[in-house]
Amino acid sequence: MAAKKFVVGCFDDEAVLFPAVKKVRAAGYKIHDVYTPFPVHGLDQAMGLRETSLHTAGFIYGITGTTTALSFMSWVFVSDWPLNIGGKPHFPLPAFIPITFELTVLFSAVGMMMTFCYLCQLMPFVKKHVFHPRQTDDKFVMVIEVTSKSNAGEIKDFLASVGAAEINEQIAETGWWYGRFDREDRLYAEQPAPLNV
């Protein structure tokens, strides 16, 4: 990944944040991300994010579980070792239902969780840049990337005009790296790591 320059605006209230997101987008600035302490409904649409397909993945994992359970139990009882259990049929479909159901749920849940962690790049010892220490507490933090077509001062003024309570500039890594939150990591040799404490 790479270090980029950002303008960070903190909002105190989601009611101020929504119109601000709209205005920033209309003005053509590139919103890197908005960090919120809780899921703010409608913010993803306001930012123009695509709907997630995670539930589709969950469905696919689910039918994988169904197929695995049914085919495995059938193979065991019909082909691999057709054991006579009290004269019961070798393919007792109703008796297979409970395990089939459980495996459907298990595959779907575990698969979705792993996909979620993969997509969001979440894992123990994964570290990302935290733009504001209170973005997980009570602040709504809008991060705008400073590109070659925009300049930081202009963005700062614009953010102030749409109601940001606290505005600053940060140079930060955009991706994740292996690290610990109790240490400041120097990610780049040529420039000091951005300190935000």
Next chain:
Amino acid sequence: MHLKYESTLREPLVDGVKDYHKVTEDIIGPIEAKPGKLWYVGFFISLSLLAFGVFSVTWEVYFGTGVWNLNKTVGWGWDITNFVWWVGIGHAGTLISAILLLFRQGWRTGVNRAAEAMTIFAVMCAGQFPIFHMGRVWMAFFVLPYPNTRGPLWVNFNSPLLWDVFAISTYFTVSLLFWYSGLLPDFATVRDRAKTKLRKLLYGVASFGWTGSTKHWQRHESLSLVLAGLSTPLVLSVHTIVSFDFATSVIPGWHTTIFPPYFVAGAIFSGFAMVNTLLIITRKILHLEDYITIGHLDAMNRVIVLTGSIVGCAYLTELFMAWYSGSQYEFAEFYKYRAAGPLGWSYWIMMTCNVITPQVFWFRKMRRNIMVSFIMSIIVNIGMWFERFVIICTSLYRDYLPSSWVYYRPAWPEVGFYMGTFGLFFTCYFLFAKYFPVIAVAEIKHVLKTSGESFKNDMTKYEQESPEKFAHDLEHAH
């Protein structure tokens, strides 16, 4: 304006004047403070119980299951009673977090985290009993279908006991994932507030590097919703499958089709009682009365009286069917050996605790009385323990051969094992209450502006609007 509008007639879910930061302070604060004396006392008692449990189990593993008072007639005693009891308790958490999420019950946000934690710990306790009942516990992995050198000889997929293995392990895994996915953002909150290096490190690891990005929240919401959708039939299936352990057999008193709904209702009944027991203490000690309000207790007591009445109906149905079926064995089982007979006392404890006493909750005053709720929650769990004891032991102790009729009382290792699971449960719960956010912080913040007491007053202006204007605004919000 928020997307959701809630009538002022509805009781607030969060009392007092709060903003987002205050919510964080209130819930995360106890994690950062030193635990009180009571915590140490409770934790030490739990650890001692756990140690005694470990000793009892070691004794049983060393000498064999013969040290338990099980015999040829009563082959399932306290162990399976305790197993079903703990699994039943483990049903409330996922019910609260999954089914109530789908039913859009706002009050679940205050109690779901602790209830889910309780579920996970209860299922951990439950799992011990069938495993150690195996005797040669080092061969417990034989229950899994894996390629082996015995043929491979596979497990019996027709057996309800094997279904149980799959049901309980799936339930445990899915509950754990559901719980932990909700904990990620809250751990990140603790991490970002942390003043000490150790706390920053540990909560940093536990939070998986969560930052609160909008895209991540979007996926998180989708994940929670689908997990809730999956957990809903899962909760119902688990105790259904546990009831199949009995219902698919030919023992009078077990062989009934009423078992699945009856067991599920009983599980929810005892689970909510345990949630009440724990939360009434937790809210008091951690000063969370604003978040777990009397309204929350009221809602849970309503569920208790509903499910208790379903269980009561099931008892009466069983009695009716025992007579109406014309089966002399069923009749003898219910009228001679359960309601009367040497173990008849357990039947009447069950009836009193589960059917008669919960009726006090028809009165609003009683539902909203903390002391009554607390005492009732314990009575209900005593009753539900006896229900499982009655189902298991009183069906077995009088079998088809009068010469093998016995009386059953547990030996000390059985009692010690049971106490040990209490130790395990409360040790885990004490650690949870100290180191984890006991209330879902992000979820409370999410409902704060619609259901918080201080924000509800602002709703008056919406209530005076015309419905058309309100609908229009809602449609064009954001």
